[in-house]
Amino acid sequence: MNHDNPLITIEQEGWQITARTSPSSPASFEDPKRDRGYNYLTVPLRQLGLEVTVEYGLSDYVVDVALPDGSSMIISPPQEPPSKDPGFPESWTVVRHREAGPPVYEVVYDSEPDGPDAPYGGSTESLLAAVDARLDRLGVPPRPVENRSPQARAADTVLRQAGFVVDLSPDGERYHRLPKIMADPFEQRQAVTRAFNALQDGGFNVLCESSLLVPGSLLAALRGTHLDDGLAAHTGPVRNPVARPLRHPPFLPG
Structure with missing residues (x-):
């Protein structure tokens, strides 16, 4: 694994497809009840x-x-x-x-x-x-620069270019998700595949459920490898993603 880059985990959470970068620096947060989920x-x-x-x-x-x-x-x-x-x-x-x-x-x-x-x-x-x-x-000073590593900011750029948007969880954690208007499953898989390929090309550590990627035959044509049902993981500079049966909890190959 490339320990110099953060781990990006792309997964399905309810109806959302999210991308979380670890380690992350959660934003400061006060009272979730007072803010009514906003x-x-x-x-x-x-x-x-x-x-x-x-x-x-x-x-x-x-x-x-x-x-x-x-x-x-x-x-x-x-x-x-x-x-x-x-x-x-x-x-x-x-x-x-x-x-x-x-x-x-x-x-x-x-x-x-x-x-x-x-x-x-x-x-x-x-x-x-x-x-x-x-x-x-109106003259309002900009917010302080977020204390995030250059690698995490680079991952943000890749995810935005692939079609993800930034959001915050109820506890103030910053993450990315696909827009709600992107409801077509194939369009979602295309966006996830763009992100997965671009992140691995950038040498990032990526963990993704292979069911969220384009079908294995198409991804194989794009990347020159085979994906079966399970977990697609890429760690470090290796170009081709690796498929493993989905385990609980997910793991990264050594």
Whole structure:
């Protein structure tokens, strides 16, 4: 195993396909009940020194961010009708407003089906990028640079290019997942295969359930090797992935 690079584990977790990098540096986290499951928004916003609260809107909870100029930014999932999956909404709207003093009403982000950001759907990465860009123009200092190794940041880049997006778990752990809008199983396997191949080409240590990759015959044509049902693992600079029967717990060959 190449001990200089982190281990990236790609697996199915419920309906999600996730990629977790170990060792990781979980983001600071406060009270999961107070944040109503929106820690993947509240944690990075509080890292900017902003006051962030979670309140009930029309039919679901929204994130209220107090800004230095006296205005507020409301980050909201669909309300009327509410999202079918509150944990991972299919779209977001962000509105900046102020009632006292010079009134302000500004749509910062709108990924609802008829909104200008509709192609991004429920992507939290695109949402936070738009929010960060607007906060930067309002003079909010950027969040401190995350203390992550160059290798972990390089793995992030590979995963993003393959189609994964960044998210945070309820306990503040940073990870990647495929977007909810990528629901077609074959499209998912293509994205996982792109990530798996690119990570192993970069010399990363990768552990992946082979059922999440494109069918063995196609992957064999791409990589010149055979995969049967089980666990595909790559460690270090070896070019071809190795298949093993799935064991519990998963293991890496020596």
